Amino acid sequence: MTNLLSGGQAAIEALKAEDTEYVFGLIGSATMEMFDALYDADSIRFVGVHDERTGTHMADGYARASGNAGVVLAGQNGPGATNLVTGLSQAMAAFSPVVSIAGALSSGHVYRDAFQEVDQQSLFTPVTKKTWTAPSADRVPELFREAFRTALTPRRGPVQLNLPRDVLSAQVDFPAMQSPQAYRNQSVPAAHPDQIAKTAQLLATASQPVIIAGGGIKNTHGHDAALALADMLNCPVVTSPGHGDAIPFGHPLNAGQMGPRGNPVASRLVKEADVILALGTRLGFNSTFYTYDNINRDAKIIQVELEPTAIGRFFPVELGIWSDAPTAATQLAAALKSIADRAGADAWTSAFQQERKAYLSQRDADAVMTHPTQPSGLFKTLRDVLPQNAAITMDAGTLCLQATDALNYWTPKSLFTPLDFGLVGFSFACGLGVKCAQPDRPVISLMGDGGFGMTMSELSTAVDHGINTVTVVMNNQCWGAEKAYQRDFFNGRYIGADVSSPPFDKVAELYGACGYKAETLADVAPAIEAALDCGKPAVVDVSVDPAALYSFRRDSFKHRGG
Template sequence: MKEIIGGKIVVNSLIEEGVNTAFGLIGSAGMEIFDGLYDAKSIKFIGVRDERTGTHMADGYARASGKPGVFIAGQNGPGVTNLVTGLAQAKAALSPVVAIAGSLSSAHQYRDAFQEVDQTSLLSTVTKRSVLIPSTDRIAELMRDGFRTATTPKQGPVALNIPRDVLSKSITQTEDYIPKGRQFDFICGASATSIENAVKIVSKAKSPLILVGGGVKNGRQSKLVEKLATLLYAPVAMSPGHGDAVSCDFDLYAGQVGPRGNVVASNLMKKADVILAIGTRIGFNTTFYSYENINSNAKIIQVELDPLAIGRFFPVEIGIYADSGEFISSLIHALAGHHRSAEVFSWTSDFLEKRKHFLAERESFSSTSALIQPAQLYRSIRHLAPKDSAYTMDAGTLCLQATDNLNYAQPPSLFTPLDFGLVGFSYACGLGVKLACPDRTVISLMGDGGFGMTSSELGTAAQYQINSICIVMNNGCWGAEKAYQKDFFGKRYMGADVPNPPYDKLAELWGAKGYRASSIKEFERVFVDALSANAPAVIDVSVDPNALFSFRRDSFAHRAK
C-alpha cells in the first residue's frame, strides 16, 4: 500500500489507456496532472498556444490514428470556455476526443469564485458526455468510463472536469484505485434476413450506386468496399468530407456527391435506382435534405451504427443497424456467384466514360488571367504532392472548392470541418494528423482569414518540429461571405476584406520555413522545396480575389432576382 495523489492517478489512467501523445495548455488548476506527466516517459506532451486549436490537434490526431485524442486544459474557467468550439467540432465529426479539464476547488463551487463557470453543464452541450469527478477515489473509474464512452459507437468527445482538491488529495492506493484498460470489442452484424433482402434488391438493380461515408472511413473498410463494388460493378461515391473513404486509384471511384461534390458523382445520386448507403447519414452536406440531389424513386438500403440516422431524412427500403465492415463482408458472401446484368454494365460503362471526360476537363483548365486561379493551384498540388499525402481543410469557399479537386490515394487522407463549417480548423488539425502519421506528408489548406485565427500555433510546430505544410490561399477577404455580398447584396461589402501581414515572414519569425508565391510557376517551385524542407512550412499564395463562389445559393434564393 502507498499514497498516491489524484494527478498521478490521472496520468496512470492515460498510460493504462495506451495514450502516447497528449496535447495541453498548462494552468494552475491542473498542475498535479502536469507534474505527473513529467515522469511519464511513455507520453509525449505537446504544449499548445490556445485551448481551441489544441483541441483541433487532438481531433486530427484521433481521426488519423483511430485512437482517442487527449487534450488537457490546465486552467479552469477561461481555459475551459476556450474548449467549446474545438469540442463542438469534434462532436460534429464523431471524433473520440477526451478533454481533461482542471476545475475550481469543490469548496468554492457556487460562490462566484475566481474563474468560476459551470464547466460540466457548459461542455455537456458540445460533448457526448460531460462529467464532474467528485472525489479522488473515483478518478480511475471515471477516466476509464470516459475513454470507453468516447470510443464506442457513435464516437464523440468526452469532457472530464476534475476539481483542484480532487487532483491534489492523496489516497491509499489499493487494487480499487489501479486503472484497468478497456478490454472489449464492439462488432454489430446485420441479420440474415436483412442480408437476404439486400441481396434481392441489389441483384435486380439496373443502375446501382454505392454511397459511403464516415462509418466506412473511420472503420478503415475501403478494401471491403472496393471488393463489393467490383462484384456488383457499381460506382462508389462518397459523402462530402469523406472523399478518402475509398482510394481515388480505385477504378470505380466517383468522388464526392451533392452540391459541393463533382457533377458526375452528383448525377449518379440523381439517377441511381438502388443506393446502397453504407456508414452515412445521407445528411445535409450530401443532399441539402432535398430530392433535387437524390433520386426520389431510388430504393435506399441504409447501413448505420447510429440507429437514429436510419431513414431520418429519406425513407429507406431497408434500414440496417450494423457495423459497415460486418455488413459488407456478409453481403459479399451472400452474393457469391453474382453476375452483373447488361443494364448494370451499360450504366457503369457510361459512368466511367463521363468520369474520364470530367478528369480530362479538370486537367485542361486554362485562364488568361495573370492571377492564380484556384483550379490551377489544385492541379499543381495533384501533380506534385506525394501519393501518401493527407490533407486538412478549413471551411470557406476556397477549401470547399478544393475538397473534390485533390487526390486521396491512401485512406484516411482528408480531414475537414464540413459538418460544423469551422474556419480556423485546418492548420491545427494538420499538426495533430502529422503527429499521428509522422511518415506521411501532411498538407493543410486555409484561407488567409482562417490562418490569421490560428497562426500562433506556428510556435507549437516549430517547438516540437511538427513538419506539416500549410498552403494559405490568400485572397485578402472572407471569401464565402464576400461571394454572397457580391451575388445577393449588390456588392455592398461590409467587413469582407481582411488586411494580413506577409505570412511567409510571420512563419520565419516563429522559426518555421516561409515561402511566397504570386504565380503558379512560383508556387510549384516553392511547393517542391517545402516538400523536401523537413521543417514546418507555410506558403503564402496570392489567389485571384475575384475567384469567389457562392456555395449556399439556396439560402439566398429569396434575394435572387
C-alpha cells in the first residue's frame, strides 16, 4: 500500500513511526510543509522555542531523561541552522541522542550565493555522529530511519538531517512506514568468559578495590547491577564527574564523585586503590585531567566500555573489556559466588565509610549560614529542601561546579549537566526538556545570573506550554570563574567580569511565571517551597556573595606561578 505525500508530510510520518512525542523547534519558511503536516499530527506535541540553540538543549534534556531520541526542528536554513551548532556540540559531548532537523536551500540554488546559503553538510559534520542532506523526496523515510538508528546506537549521540525546500515540497508515492524494530539492533555485547574469570580473580584478591561508575551505568539504569556487584565485594563505588546520580546517594557504598572536581573521599579512593573496575567510563578529562595525579599509577585497571576506542585510551589497562557495563557487572557478580579472604578489603571499605560519614557531617558543619549568602550555605539549604525525587539540571560556571558534588542525588538519572562541553546557558532549557520527559517529577535548574540572562526568553516557552520547572538563579553579579582567575592570577585586573541584570523574579512575573527573591539565606527555603507549589514555571533569584569566588582550574595557570 502506498500514499501520495509531500516530502514534508513523509518526514512527519517518519517521526510518528518513531513514536516521537515532542518536537522542539522554531518555525521557518524553509520547512512549511513539515509544519503544516505537524498541524494534523495529534500524537506529536510541538514546543515552539525562541532560539534554536535552546531548543536543542530541550531536546538534549528530553533525550537524556527519557532514554529516547530528542527531536529539534530548525525551520529556517542558514541562520536557523547555524544556531543549532552549539546545542549539537553540547549533545555530542554528552553522547545524547538528539535528532536535529533543519530546512536547507533548494537544490537548484546551491553554490549560487543564494539567500541564507551556508554549507550545512560541512557545518554539522564535525559536531554530530553523522550528517545527511536529503537528495530527493523519495529518500526521506530512509534517511529518517537511519538518523534515529544512528543516534540511538551506542555510543549514542546527535545527528543532523538537512532537508532542502524542493525535497520537502515534492510529491511522491510512499510505501507504508516500517516499525523501528525492523531496522534496529536489539542486543548489547557481553564480556568474554575468560575476561570475566580474570577480572573476578583480580577483584577477589584486591585489598583496596574501587568501582568507578560512569555514564555507561547511569544512562542504562544499570545501578542495580553495579550495586549487586559492589555489595558482593563490599567495595566502595565512586562516580565519574557529572554522573553523581549513577547510583543512589543513600547507598552505604556510595563515595560520591571522584576526580579533580570531586569530593576528597572519593578522590582519595581512586588515588590509593590497587584494583580499579571502571564501569562505563572513559576515565577522561573531568575524571582525571589525564594525569596520574588523580588515579593510582600502580593500580590494575579493568576498563569496561561499550565504545571499544575508549578502552585504554588515556591510561593503560590490565584488562580491556568491550561490553555493556551493566551486563559485565552482572556476569562478574555471577562469577564471584565465593570470596575466600576479604579481611583487607573489608577494612578498606570500613575505613572509607567512616571517612565518608565524617565528611558529610563536616560538610554540613562547615556551611556558612550567615549573610551575605555563601555557596556552602546555599547548597546545604538546597540539600535540606529539595525533594528526594527531584531532577536537577546545572550549568557550567564556578557555582554550578561547586554544587555538582554538594547536592544529594537520591534517584538515578537525577543530574543533568553540560559535562565535558562546559556550556553556560544550558541548564534552564535542559530542565524544560527533562520536565517534558518526566512531567510528574519536580525539576530544579541551577544557573548563574550570566547564564540565565542568555536564555531567559524561554520563560515564555515554559509559560505557553505549561512546563513548570523551578530555576534557581545564583546571582553573584559576575562571571565567577573568570573573575576568580583574574583575581588569583592576573592581579585583580578585572575586565568583562561583572554582569548587570534585571531583577529576575520580576522578569519571571512579566512573562507570566512566578518569581521569588531570596535576599538572604533564610529566604531561600520558603521561596523554593513556594516555587515548587505554585503550579507555574518559577524563578528564584538568590543573591550570592560576589566575593565568594573559587578558581577551579588552578592547574591551567601554573605557568603564572600561582
